[in-house]
Amino acid sequence: MLQVSNVTKRYAKTLANDAVSLTAESGKITVMLGPNGAGKSTLIKCIAGLLRFEGEVIIGGYGNKTLEAKRLLGYVPEIPAVYDLLTVREHLEFMRRAYRIPLNPEQDQARLERFELWEHKDKVGKELSKGMQQKVSILCALTHDPKLIIFDEPLVGLDPHAIKELKAWFGELRAEGCALLISTHMIESVENLWDTAHILMRGKVAASVDAADQASLAEKFFAITEGA
Numbered sequence: 225m226l227q228v229s230n231v232t233k234r235y236a237k238t239l240a241n242d243a244v245s246l247t248a249e250s251g252k253i254t255v256m257l258g259p260n261g262a263g264k265s266t267l268i269k270c271i272a273g274l275l276r277f278e279g280e281v282i283i284g285g286y287g288n289k290t291l292e293a294k295r296l297l298g299y300v301p302e303i304p305a306v307y308d309l310l311t312v313r314e315h316l317e318f319m320r321r322a323y324r325i326p327l328n329p330e331q332d333q334a335r336l337e338r339f340e341l342w343e344h345k346d347k348v349g350k351e352l353s354k355g356m357q358q359k360v361s362i363l364c365a366l367t368h369d370p371k372l373i374i375f376d377e378p379l380v381g382l383d384p385h386a387i388k389e390l391k392a393w394f395g396e397l398r399a400e401g402c403a404l405l406i407s408t409h410m411i412e413s414v415e416n417l418w419d420t421a422h423i424l425m426r427g428k429v430a431a432s433v434d435a436a437d438q439a440s441l442a443e444k445f446f447a448i449t450e451g452a
């Protein structure tokens with residue numbers, strides 16, 4: 225579903241992504257693991273079409289800047305961006321209108337209830353806590369039923385209930401055939417979730433491992449990041 229080929233991104237003197245190639249397949253959870261500053265968020269912004277870069281990103285067979293690719297993609301940024309003056313419920317309605325898909329208040333309500341946001345449905349963006357904003361941001365990214373969903377550090381700032389729900393949701397999305405790409409610097413947060421992991425170090429993919437061949441991601445991660 226996602227093919228990243230030779231993506232290089234430089235900010236002035238910093239080489240944030242150095243010829244990165246990786247894939248994320250449908251029906252799999254692909255994890256991008258790396259310490260702070262490894263280049264995860266930069267790569268995600270390149271994939272989402274928010275940055276200029278060298279190289280190629282293909283989503284479902286389409287170049288990442290095309291409308292077709294954008295329809296397939298859901299993106300949860302590291303820092304949630306909600307609309308100050310839209311209510312929680314209006315955020316989901318807005319996403320449906322933006323993607324020109326039918327309104328579905330029942331589904332919106334069920335999803336808001338799942339994240340314990342229904343009781344806050346009439347609060348506007350600027351009245352929400354950081355964690356609530358993060359949950360709204362996740363629901364916005366899922367509204368148009370994307371086939372590739374990229375989560376940048378999705379568990380940071382969430383309460384334990386939301387973490388449990390989101391992890392269960394990851395599994396459901398995988399079962400529905402979505403490709404998930406999840407970036408994190410916290411190995412334990414994805415230890416029982418991942419199918420494939422790409423370990424990013426200083427802008428490069430240091431290793432790609434498959435859960436079928438490697439029982440513990442932590443073991444592999446430390447062997448690479450500390451052993452090198």
Ligand code: ADP
Binds near residue numbers: 262265266
């Ligand atoms: P990660 O998400 O893995 O923590 P980032 O992609 O945010 O890493 O950052 C990779 C590198 O690029 C870091 O050295 C960071 O300081 C640098 N960087 C990130 N964003 C910018 C920016 N807007 N301008 C300049 N340098 C940046």
Ligand code: MG
Binds near residue numbers: 377
């Ligand atoms: Mg980051």
